[in-house]
Amino acid sequence: MPLESPDDLRRVLAYDRVAVVGASTSFEKAAHIVPAYLQRHGYELWPVNPTADEIFGRRAFDSLTDVPASVDIVEIFRPSEEVPGIVGEALDRDDVRAIWMQPGVGDDDAARKAEAAGIDVVQDRCMKVEHGQLVRNPMD
Template sequence: MQNPSLDEIRDILKKSKRIAVVGLSNNPERESYQVSQAMQNAGYEIIPVNPMIDEALGVKAVSSLKEIEGHVDIVNVFRRSEHLLDVAKEFLEIDADVFWAQLGCVNEEAYQLLKEKGYPVIMDMCIKVAHALTK
């Protein structure tokens, strides 16, 4: 598994506007909330994807990627590594641009599935840190 270069990640973040966050918590203490809030504050539209909550960061949550209307640039995943393959399969159903698994999240099977279909895949990297590094 190999992530894109920092230059490629910079390009991804520059052209992206909408980030669907799978596993976004509505608890301000959680990493998913803090990272997504930082990205929202940086100008990205955040779409919470979590069947257990009604809203997060002032945005109504959806229970699955398939419920999102319109195009999604990045699917940012805050789920344990063993769930990444299921999220990757759903990702393929909505034709988003980039699959991004947060720091500590790696699944080789999900990586191979998405790379074989030609999608950019980033794993085990915090999108907030990457955004700060590529400014």
Template sequence: MRSTFNSWYEKKMRATPELSEETDTIENWLDNIKTIAIVGISRNRYKDSHFVGRYLQNAGYNIIPVNPGADEILGNKAYPDLKSIPETVDAVDVFISPDYVPEVVNQALEIDPKVIWLQLGTGDHPDEKQKAEEAGTLLVQNRCMKVDHQFLIRDRDKGK
């Protein structure tokens, strides 16, 4: 039996044709990405960014921490910025102040991820969304990668 929250999530994320299409696209990307750079991930395990990173790591994704003030987070080498990462990044998950989002999106587009994900609290950025789309990159905003994974992938896979 599905929980009340699962039912709410399903109704909310598929409330309109546009949201339903976006949710289907997100599910497809979450199925196909392997490496996620998390910009602004905290060393503090009680912060949302750290919790989300740990959840995604436990779900099987390769997490690359991006935090200029850290050497290592979640047992992985941390990098000061996206351009310093020596491997291919499929997705960039962003946990930073809305003021810095344009700079991070520009940096992300230089490394050519499949998805740029602006977490809840990073604001609406229509110019950045358009810039990403023109570059052929999906930009998701105002959604949580952990929550979407939990309800679109994890719960689906439990039934297998």
């Protein structure tokens, strides 16, 4: 069952290395706004977008499999029908601790597979909103 309690969400938000699958170069899209916010709040981003060379001042990778660094959270900004493949790539890694599906993105079967492998799952929630409500210092 996807995580929903504030304490569980805070625990996931405490991880700091995020692979952003579907990161966008378009400043007006949520797939750019949300990760840019996370980067400003200290998260290390690994953008995944096969049509971009660089996003957020970092090299963009063609797939989650290509990200050479350790990843704590896989944040998904792709259509729900792509989630099973992305979760499959996450399960092939030994470093992923959580999968975060942004609002409107979800797949219950893929979520169950990830949870069965010991990976936390957050589904249909905005990482920026949750961070702002649960973690961020109000004086930021």
